[in-house]
Structure formats: C-alpha cells, structure tokens
Amino acid sequence: MQGLNDRQEEACSYVEGPLLILAGAGSGKTRVITHRIAYLIEECNVNPFNILAITFTNKAAKEMRERVDNLIGFGAESVWVSTFHSMCVRILRRFYDRLGGNNNFSIYDTDEQKTVMKEVLRLLNLDPKQYPEKKILSIISKAKEEYISPDDMERQSFGNFGDIKIAQCYREYQKRLKANNALDFDDLIFKTIQLFERHPDVLEMYQERFKYIMVDEYQDTNHTQFILVKQLSAKYRNLCVVGDDDQSIYKFRGADISNILDFESVFPDAKVVRLEQNYRSTSNILNAANAVIANNKGRKKKTLWTDKGDGEKIHFTKYENEFIEAQRVTEKILEINEKGVPLSDIAVLYRTNMQSRVLEEKLILTSTPYKIYGGQNFYGRKEIRDIVSYLKAIDNPADGSSFKRIINVPRRGIGDTTVNRIWDYAAENDMSVYDAMLMADKLPDIKRAAGKIGEFVKLMEGLRELSREGDITALYDEIMDKTGYKVELEAEGTDEAKARLENLEELRNKIIQYERDAEEPSLTELLEDIALVADVDNEDGLEDGALGGNGFVTLMTLHSAKGLEFPYLFIVGMEERLFPSGLSMDSGDPDDLEEERRLCYVGITRAMKELYLSAAASRMVSGSRIYPSESRFIEEIPDELIDMKEEFPGMRRNAFDNGAFGGRGSSGGYGSASYGGGSGNYGSSYGGSSYGSGSYGSGSYGSSSGGRGASYGGSDRGGSGAGSSYGSTTGSRSRSTTGRSAFASYGGTNPYKKEAPSGSGAFTVDYAVGDTVKHIKFGKGKVTELIKTGNEYEVTVDFDRVGEKKMFASLARLKKL
DNA sequence: GAACCCATCATTTTT
DNA sequence: TGATGGGTTC
Numbered sequence: 001m002q003g004l005n006d007r008q009e010e011a012c013s014y015v016e017g018p019l020l021i022l023a024g025a026g027s028g029k030t031r032v033i034t035h036r037i038a039y040l041i042e043e044c045n046v047n048p049f050n051i052l053a054i055t056f057t058n059k060a061a062k063e064m065r066e067r068v069d070n071l072i073g074f075g076a077e078s079v080w081v082s083t084f085h086s087m088c089v090r091i092l093r094r095f096y097d098r099l100g101g102n103n104n105f106s107i108y109d110t111d112e113q114k115t116v117m118k119e120v121l122r123l124l125n126l127d128p129k130q131y132p133e134k135k136i137l138s139i140i141s142k143a144k145e146e147y148i149s150p151d152d153m154e155r156q157s158f159g160n161f162g163d164i165k166i167a168q169c170y171r172e173y174q175k176r177l178k179a180n181n182a183l184d185f186d187d188l189i190f191k192t193i194q195l196f197e198r199h200p201d202v203l204e205m206y207q208e209r210f211k212y213i214m215v216d217e218y219q220d221t222n223h224t225q226f227i228l229v230k231q232l233s234a235k236y237r238n239l240c241v242v243g244d245d246d247q248s249i250y251k252f253r254g255a256d257i258s259n260i261l262d263f264e265s266v267f268p269d270a271k272v273v274r275l276e277q278n279y280r281s282t283s284n285i286l287n288a289a290n291a292v293i294a295n296n297k298g299r300k301k302k303t304l305w306t307d308k309g310d311g312e313k314i315h316f317t318k319y320e321n322e323f324i325e326a327q328r329v330t331e332k333i334l335e336i337n338e339k340g341v342p343l344s345d346i347a348v349l350y351r352t353n354m355q356s357r358v359l360e361e362k363l364i365l366t367s368t369p370y371k372i373y374g375g376q377n378f379y380g381r382k383e384i385r386d387i388v389s390y391l392k393a394i395d396n397p398a399d400g401s402s403f404k405r406i407i408n409v410p411r412r413g414i415g416d417t418t419v420n421r422i423w424d425y426a427a428e429n430d431m432s433v434y435d436a437m438l439m440a441d442k443l444p445d446i447k448r449a450a451g452k453i454g455e456f457v458k459l460m461e462g463l464r465e466l467s468r469e470g471d472i473t474a475l476y477d478e479i480m481d482k483t484g485y486k487v488e489l490e491a492e493g494t495d496e497a498k499a500r501l502e503n504l505e506e507l508r509n510k511i512i513q514y515e516r517d518a519e520e521p522s523l524t525e526l527l528e529d530i531a532l533v534a535d536v537d538n539e540d541g542l543e544d545g546a547l548g549g550n551g552f553v554t555l556m557t558l559h560s561a562k563g564l565e566f567p568y569l570f571i572v573g574m575e576e577r578l579f580p581s582g583l584s585m586d587s588g589d590p591d592d593l594e595e596e597r598r599l600c601y602v603g604i605t606r607a608m609k610e611l612y613l614s615a616a617a618s619r620m621v622s623g624s625r626i627y628p629s630e631s632r633f634i635e636e637i638p639d640e641l642i643d644m645k646e647e648f649p650g651m652r653r654n655a656f657d658n659g660a661f662g663g664r665g666s667s668g669g670y671g672s673a674s675y676g677g678g679s680g681n682y683g684s685s686y687g688g689s690s691y692g693s694g695s696y697g698s699g700s701y702g703s704s705s706g707g708r709g710a711s712y713g714g715s716d717r718g719g720s721g722a723g724s725s726y727g728s729t730t731g732s733r734s735r736s737t738t739g740r741s742a743f744a745s746y747g748g749t750n751p752y753k754k755e756a757p758s759g760s761g762a763f764t765v766d767y768a769v770g771d772t773v774k775h776i777k778f779g780k781g782k783v784t785e786l787i788k789t790g791n792e793y794e795v796t797v798d799f800d801r802v803g804e805k806k807m808f809a810s811l812a813r814l815k816k817l
Numbered sequence: 818g819a820a821c822c823c824a825t826c827a828t829t830t831t832t
Numbered sequence: 833t834g835a836t837g838g839g840t841t842c
Contacts, residue, residue, distance in 0.1 A: 057831065085832045109832085185832050220831095253830060352828055354834095374830080411818085532832060559829045581828055599829080622827060623833040 004028075004035060011273040012036040015044055015212070018233075018267035019240040020260070024304045025289070025605035026280030026565065029242055033214055034067045036240065037079060040212055041072060048078040052210040052232070055083055056217045058533050060563070064216070080210070084225050086532050088188040091195070091206070098199050099191060104524060106182040106392055107531035111385070112401040113137055113184050119400075120172045122420075123427055126165065140170045144186035145222045145254040147193060150174060179432060181398035189224045196231045207235040218243030218263075222254035230266075239267070245300050246293050249559060249599045251591070261298065278304045280565050280608050282311025288611075288637045289604040295636055296594045304605075313643040314611045316574070316634055320648050321618040322358050328647065329570050330362040332612060333553055336568055343369060344551025347566040349558050349603055351579040355572060356555050369552035374560050379530055383489075383500040384507055388530060390479045393460065394467050395523045398432040410488045412456060418449040434460075459483065472523055473511050480504070495766060558603045569607035574615040575628035600633045617648075765795070766816050773797060773814040780817065 004012065008028060011021045012035045023029035037053065040046040053068070055061045065081045072079075080087070089107070096103050108116070117133035143153055150171035157163030177183065183191060196203035213233050215221065218241035221229070233239035241263060248257040264270050278286055286304050293299070319325040333346055348359060356372055363370045378384060386409055392402040400423065408414045425443055426436040440446055440453040459482060467475050480486040486504075489497045514529065515521045554566065558579075573579055580596035604611060615630045634642075767773050771783050781799035795814065798804045 083832070107832090188832080250830075252828080253832095354827085415818085557829065578828095583828065595829095620833070 004031070005277055007273055007275050007277070008032050008035070011275065012039045013043075014271050014273070015040055015046075015238065017237055018263075018270040020218075020263045020267075020270050020272045021240065021242040021275065022272065022300055022302060023242050023244055023275040024278060024302050025244065025247060025602070026278040027275035027304070028277075028279055029216075029244075029275065030064065030067065032275065033216060033242060034064065034071050036214065037068055038071050041075065046212055048072070048075045050209065050211040051214070052080045052082070052087075052212070053214045054087065054216065054229075055081070056220055058083060058086075060216060061086075083532070084228070085185060085188050086528075088192040088228075089528060089532065091192050092183070092188065095195055095199070095202050096191065098202065099195055101178070101183075101191070102181050102398075104181065104396060106180070106396045106399045106402070107188070107528065108177070108180075108182045108184045108401065109531060110137075112182070115401040115404055116176050116180065116182075117169070117173060119423060119427070120169055120176055123424075124165075124168060124172060126169070131165065131169070136166055136169050139166055140173060141184075141186050142254065143170065144190050145224055147190065147224050147227060176400075176427070179398065179426070179430065180400045181396050181432075182401070186224075189228060193224060193227050193231065196228075203231060204235070206232060211236045212238045213240065215239070215241045216243070219245050219248035219257060219260045220250050220255045221259045223256050223259075226256065226259045237267075244302075246296070246302065246598055247562065247602050249562065249595060249602055251595050257298070257591075261300065274302055276302055276304055278306045278605075281306065281605060282308050282609060284310050284313055284641050285604060285607050285611050288314055288641045289601050291638050291641070292597060292604065292633055292636045293601040296597055298591065298594065312610050314613060314637065314641055315643050315645070316613040316615075316637075317645040317647055318615045318617055318630060320616070322355075322573075322616045322620065323362075324647070325572055325614050325616045326358040326362040329359065329572060329612070329614065330366055330368060332570070333568075334366060334368060336610075337368075337550070341568060342551050343553045345567040346570070347554035347556065347561070347564075347568075347606070348570040348572060349556060349561050349606070350572050351558055351581060351599075352573075353557060355578075359555060359572070363553065369550070370555055371552045373554065373556040378503070378506070381500075381503055383504055386485070387476070387479060387504060387507060388527070390463070390483065391472075391475070391523060392527055393434075394464050394475070395527055397434040397464070400426070400433040403433055403437075406483075407456060410484050413452050414449055414456065418446060418453070421446055422453070467523060470521070472515055472521065472526060473508065475523070476508055476511055558599050561606050562602050565606055565608055567608045568610050568612075569603075570612045570614070571603050572614050573619075574613050574631040574634055575619065576631055577626075577628055578619070578621075579631055579633070597633065600631075613642075765814075767814065772817045774817055783814075 005028075008031070011019070011032050015036075021029070021032065023032065033053065037048075037051060040051060041048050053064060055064060061081050061083050068079055068081060069076045082090070092101075092105070093103050096105060114133050114137065117137055118128070121128050121131060121133060121136075148156070150167055153170055154164060154167035157167055177187070196206075210232055213229065215229055220243070229239065229241075241260070243260050245257055245260045248255055248260070251257065264272065281289075283306050286306055290303055317328070319328060329348060333343070333348075336346060337343055350356060350359075353374060360370070360372065379388065386406060389402040389405040392399050393406060396402075404419065404423070407419060421443065422436045422440065423433055426433040429436075434457075436443065437453050437457050440457075441450040443450075446453070462482065463475065463478060466478055486501070489501050489504075511526065514526050518525065558571070577585065579600070580593055584592035584596045613634065615628070615634070618625055618627050620626075765786070767783055767786075769783050769786050772780060773783055774780050781797040783795060784798050784804065785794075785796035787794045796804060797814065
C-alpha cells in the first residue's frame with residue numbers, strides 16, 4: 001500500500017469485524033476507502049462481488065466508482081458502489097411484491113408528495129391553513145426516518161387531537177401512495193427495512209452477498225439507514241464506517257450524530273482508527289479550525305495536524321455593510337486572480353442563499369465569471385417536470401400525481417372541478433385515477449367533460465402503445481408532438497419559451513445518452529435515474545480551471561461546500577444571528593449551536609492556502625436593516641492566527657492603506673457614529689473621496705433616498721479596471737463549460753433570465769431605443785438612449801411616473817413590454 | 818383561465 | 833426587501 005501513512009494503512013488492513021474510521025477533514029478519506037477495497041480484493045482474496053460501498057450522494061458514488069475502477073481494474077465492476085437510495089430501489093424492484101407492492105413503483109419527489117398530501121387533506125376535510133401540507137409531510141418524513149409507522153404514531157399521540165389527525169394523514173397518505181403505485185424517498189429505506197424484517201430469507205440473501213460493507217459519511221446517516229446497515233452486517237459483522245462527527249451538519253434533514261458517536265457502544269468490539277493528518281490546509285487554517293471546534297462538547301476528540309508550514313494568517317475584515325463587503329471581496333478576488341491564480345481556485349461561501357445576491361451584483365459589475373451552486377436543478381424546471389410526468393404516467397398508469405400534472409397541460413379544457421370529481425371517485429372506490437378516467441362517461445356530474453377526458457385517455461393509450469416498442473426517444477418525440485406541447489411553446493415565441501424548448505432539447509439529449517449507455521434501457525430505469533440523480537449539471541463545473549482556463553469563482557452555501565476544497569476561500573457574513581443562525585441560537589437546544597459550529601469548522605477546513613473571513617456592521621435582513629455584532633466563531637479563533645481589520649467609510653482610505661487599525665474588540669468607536677439613529681440612512685455618510693459618487697446610489701438597490709439621481713453614475717474602481725481586463729477572456733469561455741449551464745445560476749428566481757451569463761461578460765438587452773419597458777420600481781417608461789460600454793449597456797429611460805433615469809441595464813432588469 | 822392584488826413569510830438540502 | 837401563494841375579479 002504505497003503512499004499511505006501509518007494510520008491510513010492501519011485502517012485499510014483491518015478487515016474483519018466492525019471498524020470506525022474517524023476521518024478528519026482533508027485526511028485522505030476517500031483514498032482510504034478505495035485502498036481498503038483494493039486490499040480486500042488483492043490481499044484478502046475477497047470476491048469483489050461481496051463488497052458494498054455506500055455513499056450519500058450520486059456524485060460521491062460516481063467518484064468512488066471511478067477511483068475503485070482505476071485502482072483495481074479487473075473485477076472492480078462487481079463491487080457495489082451505490083447510494084442508500086439507489087441500493088434500496090434495486091432491492092425493492094426485485095422484492096417489493098413480497099410486501100404486497102408492485103415492483104414497478106414510481107418514486108415521488110417533494111412536489112408529487114405535496115400533490116398527494118393535498119388530496120389527503122381534502123379527503124379528510126382538514127383545513128390546509130391549520131395543517132399545511134409541507135409541515136405535515138415533514139413530520140411524516142421525520143417519523144419515517146425514525147421507522148415509525150402510522151399505527152406507532154397514533155399510539156404515541158396519547159389522545160392528543162392534533163397528533164391523531166397527523167397520524168391519520170400519515171395513514172391516508174400511505175394509502176394514496178399505494179394507490180398511485182408510488183413510494184417517496186423515505187419509503188425506499190423504510191420499506192427495505194420492513195422487507196428484511198418480514199422476510200428473513202431475503203435479508204439473508206443480501207447478507208451473503210454483502211460480506212464486507214463500507215459506509216461513507218457515516219455522520220450523515222439517519223436512524224433508518226443505521227438500522228439498514230445493522231441488518232445487512234448482522235451476519236458477518238464486517239462493517240466499516242467512515243465519517244467525522246465534527247462535520248455532521250445535516251441534523252435538519254434527519255442525520256443522527258449519535259450513530260457515529262455511539263458506534264462503539266453498539267459494536268463493543270469495534271476498532272477505532274483516527275485519521276488526523278491533514279493534507280489540505282496550512283497549519284494556521286488548521287489550528288483555527290481546531291480551536292473553533294474545540295468549543296463543542298459532544299464530540300470525539302480529534303486534533304488535525306499538518307506538516308505544511310504556517311502559511312498566511314487568516315484575514316478577518318469587518319465592513320460597513322453588505323454592499324461594501326461584496327465590493328471588497330470582489331476586488332480582492334480580482335487582485336488574487338491578477339497574480340495568476342485561476343478563478344476556479346477561489347470560492348465564496350455563505351450561510352444563506354440570499355447572501356449570494358449582492359455578491360452576484362458586484363461580480364456582474366466587474367465582469368467576473370462566477371457560478372452559483374445550489375438552487376433549482378434541471379429536473380426541477382416546469383417544462384422538464386411536465387414531460388417527465390407524461391413519461392411517468394405512461395410508465396405507471398396508477399401514478400395519479402403525474403396525471404394530475406399533465407391532464408390539462410397543454411390546455412385541453414379539463415378544469416379543477418372535473419379533476420377533483422375523478423380523483424374523489426377514485427379515492428372513494430379505492431381505484432386508480434386512470435381507471436376512473438376510463439369510465440369517465442359513467443361518473444356522476446362529469447357528462448360535459450367526459451368527451452375531453454375520453455380524448456385524453458385515447459392520447460395516453462396511443463403513447464403507451466408506442467412505449468411498448470421500447471424506443472424512448474421516439475416516445476419523447478411523440479409526446480412533444482401529439483400533446484401539442486411543442487407547438488404551444490413555439491407559438492409563444494418569447495425568450496422564455498425558447499429557453500424552455502432548449503431545455504427540452506437537453507432532456508431529449510439525456511434520453512438519447514441514456515439509451516446509448518444503458519445495458520438494458522427501459523423507461524422505468526430512465527425515470528428512476530431521473531428521480532434519484534437530482535442534478536446532472538454540476539459535475540464538470542469546478543474543474544474548469546484545472547484545464548488551464550481561468551474558470552469562474554464558485555459561490556455556494558457552507559453546506560454545499562462540504563467535501564470540496566479551494567486554495568483561496570472567502571467566508572462572508574460572519575455575524576451573530578446570521579452565522580450562527582438566529583434560529584439555532586433561539587431553539588433552546590444547545591446542539592443546534594454546536595451544529596453551526598461544526599458548519600464553521602467545515603467552512604474553515606475547505607481552505608487550502610488563504611482564508612478571508614468578513615462581516616458587515618450593518619445588513620439588510622427581511623426588509624429591515626440590522627446591526628449585527630461579529631460572529632462568536634471569530635472570537636474563538638486565537639489571536640495569533642488571525643489578522644483583524646475594520647474598514648469603515650470615513651476612515652476608509654486609512655484602513656485600506658495602513659492595514660490594521662484597532663486590535664480585536666475595538667469595534668466600538670468606528671462606524672457607530674456614522675449610523676445616526678440606526679435609520680438605515682447610511683447613504684449620506686460616505687460616497688466620499690475615494691469612491692465614485694453614485695456607486696451605491698438609489699436606482700440600483702432601490703433605496704429610495706433620491707438625491708443621487710442616476711445610479712452608478714461614477715465609474716467604479718473595480719468595475720472599470722477589471723471589466724476591460726476580463727472581458728475578452730471570459731467571453732470566449734462561457735460556452736465551453738457545459739453549453740446551457742453557461743448561465744450564471746440555476747438558483748435565484750428566474751432560471752431563464754437573460755442577464756448575466758456567467759463567464760461571458762457580454763450582457764445583452766432585448767429592447768431598443770423607442771421601446772416601452774417596465775422597471776420593477778419605477779414602472780413603465782420609454783427607452784430614450786442605449787449606449788454600449790464595454791460589456792454593459794447604459795440605458796436611459798423616461799419613466800411615466802418619475803421621469804428620466806439613467807441606469808446600467810444589467811442591474812435595472814428592465815422588461816420589454 | 819388569466820391577470821392582478823394582498824398577505825405572508827422569509828436557514829441549511831440530498832435522495 | 834422580495835418572492836410566493838392564495839384569493840378575487842374580469
């Protein structure tokens with residue numbers, strides 16, 4: 001086992017019996033797992049067929065698959081590398097009938113769950129205001145994660161009225177799912193456990209198959225996943241779990257940290273190996289992370305170390321507000337980039353998605369290519385969901401949720417009333433909605449719409465007929481064609497419609513690709529892939545810079561950064577009540593705060609070379625301006641590791657030229673003076689010498705404080721300088737990433753927004769002089785002037801209400817009328 | 818069935 | 833502030 005340190009080697013060669021590998025951040029965890037698999041096969045003569053490696057995300061599974069294949073070569077393909085969920089689907093597709101189900105079940109996502117829950121609420125005559133489906137679903141999900149059945153729940157309610165109602169919803173929901181021949185995500189695990197419990201022969205078959213089991217990211221497992229692992233490993237007891245309790249950050253979605261903390265009491269003969277040597281960060285960064293996490297009580301003690309040098313100190317700067325914070329972070333990024341660091345080596349992390357917005361604005365302004373991770377994914381888009389629903393309805397005629405989605409899309413004159421009548425009838429008679437539709441003309445009160453239903457059924461029958469031929473691409477084309485979906489979008493002709501058509505074309509490509517790559521393509525399996533693989537787009541993004549390009553800056557939440565690393569890292573918004581979040585502080589459960597601290601630990605340990613932390617002295621939150629103090633996590637970093645600064649408007653130049661002023665804890669004097677009574681009217685206190693006057697003027701951020709007139713009048717330091725130097729390089733790259741995903745973000749509000757294609761500095765407008773446009777704040781107006789300046793447009797609009805305004809097109813977000 | 822208006826509500830997210 | 837969803841109106 002070349003290239004492994006002693007601890008890593010120990011972890012790899014301990015193969016019999018339970019083993020807990022406590023793998024600190026950056027300690028070469030994946031390496032250990034893959035090498036351990038290799039060791040099992042090559043040194044212990046274990047048949048690869050008998051090895052199971054479970055991960056959490058598809059991405060991780062894919063990565064591990066590749067690494068195992070590379071390391072082992074022949075025979076590697078028989079190792080099962082899988083996520084919990086896809087493993088369970090595979091098992092249930094074979095044996096769900098043993099539980100009285102249909103092996104051809106559909107998998108429901110949150111949207112479809114909501115549809116079902118809405119029906120349940122209607123059926124039980126519950127007020128959706130009192131029982132919001134989202135809340136009920138989350139309670140049910142929690143129950144399922146704890147392996148609690150509807151009966152258990154009712155028993156545990158001890159007569160509490162509300163609880164009983166929820167238990168009833170739970171029972172009815174399961175009933176409706178069953179009628180739809182569908183399972184939700186939690187069911188996948190739940191039903192597998194149930195299958196194993198009720199059918200020991202099936203369990204034993206899998207126990208024989210999986211003699212050696214490895215679970216990655218064990219700190220993220222929930223209770224049912226724990227049960228499942230325990231069941232599978234009960235016979236041979238060769239269970240190796242790998243994780244880091246300090247990186248447990250998913251309690252809110254059911255992760256149970258006690259799984260890892262109590263591993264040794266559940267398996268008293270377990271061996272524990274700690275991987276504490278970090279290969280990622282400088283020792284300053286590491287020591288800061290160690291110091292922060294040391295404040296947590298419930299943890300397995302671990303101290304990361306490295307033989308790398310100290311490196312630079314961690315930088316912390318407190319800025320006046322979130323705009324300046326974003327501004328300065330952007331400038332700093334460009335500064336680092338100019339030294340030859342590709343943008344892909346730089347990331348900005350934040351606690352909440354909302355914080356990305358202001359950063360985005362500054363990055364657009366400076367034409368800095370960026371990419372936001374998180375938010376809406378490809379399969380979440382309306383048009384994709386629509387067509388996928390057609391496919392699902394064809395594949396599984398019992399799938400009521402999918403039918404509900406498409407029955408009137410495109411419009412075919414089947415209204416809610418008709419739909420409700422059919423659905424009610426189906427529920428009352430315990431039949432599928434499709435069967436109810438088949439006899440629509442016999443249903444009471446449906447006479448008028450019966451003909452339309454008949455046509456729809458005929459359409460679906462035709463498509464199902466075609467689907468039997470097995471050519472999914474042809475089926476897709478027929479759906480687009482025969483339903484009129486394509487024609488409708490084409491007729492619309494808007495940019496949005498065009499973008500939707502492009503997305504659908506992308507879906508078609510994915511289908512073609514699937515049919516080409518799959519061993520035995522089937523509609524069922526395709527839909528399964530779609531259900532279980534949330535986002536296919538994110539894959540290539542991060543490595544762009546590694547290919548020699550400049551790449552783009554990565555923006556993401558601290559959560560999504562887990563498992564990644566960046567040479568230059570910014571964490572913004574280090575403020576009390578933002579990070580740690582206010583909710584975690586108020587919850588009363590001290591572990592919530594500890595989880596925030598773990599999140600901070602995860603954040604810090606993402607940094608390899610340099611770490612820039614920042615906070616804003618004032619920030620807009622939920623519509624009002626607040627004045628947070630800096631995060632306790634900053635205080636927890638030892639003085640000698642961190643370089644503390646404050647930059648405030650009046651002293652701005654000093655702050656900038658002289659570097660630090662005021663040591664820690666000196667925040668009192670500065671800034672507070674300039675905030676007057678805290679009325680949010682900070683605008684007047686700066687805009688002084690060093691900054692172009694209109695930089696933060698009214699129009700752009702909508703702060704109604706008049707006075708400045710045209711927004712962004714002056715030239716912005718970072719803006720003009722960087723704009724020209726980055727414009728050309730970025731323009732050419734935008735397309736090269738992944739085509740469609742060249743758009744700046746999947747998240748945000750409008751995935752089709754024309755502005756700000758990441759990577760391409762080229763911003764385009766769809767209006768011209770003379771057009772009537774609408775501004776979100778100023779209302780309607782006429783474009784009187786449109787000047788292209790570099791990558792931007794300066795647009796002048798004569799508004800009906802407020803007169804003439806000059807603004808940057810990328811920020812004004814004008815809509816052509 | 819679409820266009821508006823008002824109220825409400827605002828962590829983190831994968832499968 | 834702003835997005836979103838429900839309800840109302842034409």
